[in-house]
Amino acid sequence: MAMSEYGNKQLVEEKVFKDPVHRYVHVRDQVIWDLIKTKEFQRLRRIKQLGTLYLSFHSAEHSRFNHSLGVYEIVRRMIVNFQEFDEWNDDDRLLALAAALLHDLGHGPFSHCFESIFGTDHEAFTGRIILGDTDVNAALRKVSADFPLEVARVIDRTHANKLVVSMISSQIDADRMDYLQRDSYYTGVSYGNFDMERILRVMRPDTDEVIIKESGMHAVEDYLMSRYQMYWQIYFHPVSRGGEVILNLVLRRAKYLYENGYVFKQAPKYFIPFFDGTVTVEDYLRLDEMVVNFYLQEWIHEDDEILSDLSHRFVNRDLFKYLPFDGSIITITELEELFRKGGLDPEYYFFSDSYSDLPYDYDRPGSKSSRRPIHLKKNNGELKEISTQSAIIHSITGVHRMDSKLYYPKEKILQIEDMEVKGQIINLLNELA
Incomplete structure (x- = not known):
């Protein structure tokens, strides 16, 4: 060049x-x-x-x-x-x-x-x-x-x-x-x-x-x-992930409201290209965390109860409770139905979050990884993939660890008026705990 x-x-x-x-x-x-x-x-x-x-x-x-x-x-x-x-x-x-x-x-x-x-x-x-x-x-x-x-x-x-x-x-x-x-x-x-x-x-x-x-x-x-x-x-700290959950739900709700003609008190000017899928580089560069936090503060005062509540939770760190979760679709479906019966929209008040990590792996026959290996250079000049030389690295090579959590607003569950539905939700959550 x-x-x-x-x-x-x-x-x-x-x-x-x-x-x-x-x-x-x-x-x-x-x-x-x-x-x-x-x-x-x-x-x-x-x-x-x-x-x-x-x-x-x-x-x-x-x-x-x-x-x-x-x-x-x-x-x-x-x-x-x-x-x-x-x-x-x-x-x-x-x-x-x-x-x-x-x-x-x-x-x-x-x-x-x-x-x-x-x-x-x-x-x-x-x-x-x-x-x-x-x-x-x-x-x-x-x-x-x-x-x-x-x-x-x-x-x-x-x-x-x-x-x-x-x-x-x-x-x-x-x-x-x-x-x-x-x-x-x-x-x-x-x-x-x-x-x-x-x-x-x-x-x-x-x-x-x-x-x-x-x-x-x-x-x-x-x-x-x-x-x-x-x-x-x-x-992967569950409290931090819980913050992401709330922010995810806030933005999802704002997008839903915009697409359905809701009139915001504070027009989300800088979000509109993202809602419409017409984002230019200029639009992208204009949106930083100072701008997002401004809207989160403003959305606390919106008439939409869900957007207001979720924005308040994020700004004031009033996060959802969480429980470990084994990924059972049956449990998810059952809880979603109970939330609806109790007057809570599971789209915004019930969230499952899964995450995983692969500390080290490399591309080889039968491997799901596309990662390039770390090579050691031996004293004789020969290159060796590191897990063949290290027992410690060999023990974590290709090991895919996963975890899941369920997030929910405990205080809103306790406010459900239907005692039978509330009891069923609490019992199911206690079983998970």
Whole structure:
């Protein structure tokens, strides 16, 4: 890729961001500095990294902005360490740094919960922002005409340079290494801590992937177990998931009301393109968590009782109770019918939530995974898939753990006037408990 003079331009003085995880984030490239200053990247300050997790862990208020800077910093440090190896081509340096910085550019408010309601895809919007009529695109095009497309292809994992792709998106990449440590720090737990310094020292560039020196196997074991613990102790915390449940129901109700001609006291101007399925990049960028929270506050005062109640619950953290659930369709159907008899709409006051995680797996005959493995480089130069060398990693390879919860408003059940129906609901819920 032929690069312009701008692509090689360095700042007169290095810029640094103070960071609680990496101590400092270092910026010397003019294009990276210019990308950080774009309005599209600055928007990430208004998108929380962990969505509704602050409802469980009060300090989990950090943003996609500081995570993105963290991923950039880890890739920058990878590149410094890769300089001495023939497999690394320094012509790819700026490509890797830009892709690392911009990899989460398309996240919407409350991330995955928002996507499930409106059918948006943050990865697709990342590409649309990078390739569209945006300040980010303008900065990238100053490097070269095809640089925006090159960056977008790294992020969507279609780029021919699989080594650069794996630095940002693989089973041991800069993205995961930052969010595990950052999320651990901001939630006040130690589950996500691992020896990143050691991992960076034993990482090696290979033809189409990042590999690990054999002596670093135990550091990778620690990293994978940290990831496992973070998912089950933090990311899948039932209170946080309960916040997502309420937000999901609020947005679902607002969409339903709009589609059925309801007249809002506060017209949902910024939601209309999402309700109509006509979202442009400009529409998407306009909607951040500050805007969503404004509407949630306003919807508390709507005449629709369900929208008002659910909005109040989210804003004031009056969440549903939850119980473990085995996924029985019979139980779900029976409870839904009883809720209707009791005057509670099960579409909005009864919710089942299931989640699962696969800590480590790789593509092999008979495997359901499409993941690329983590490879160890033996002292004799031979590459070995890591679970064949580590008993710890072998024990979690391909193990798909699942859990389910039922969410419901306990106080509304207790207010049901039909004593027989109320008793039947309580008995069924007590059986689940």
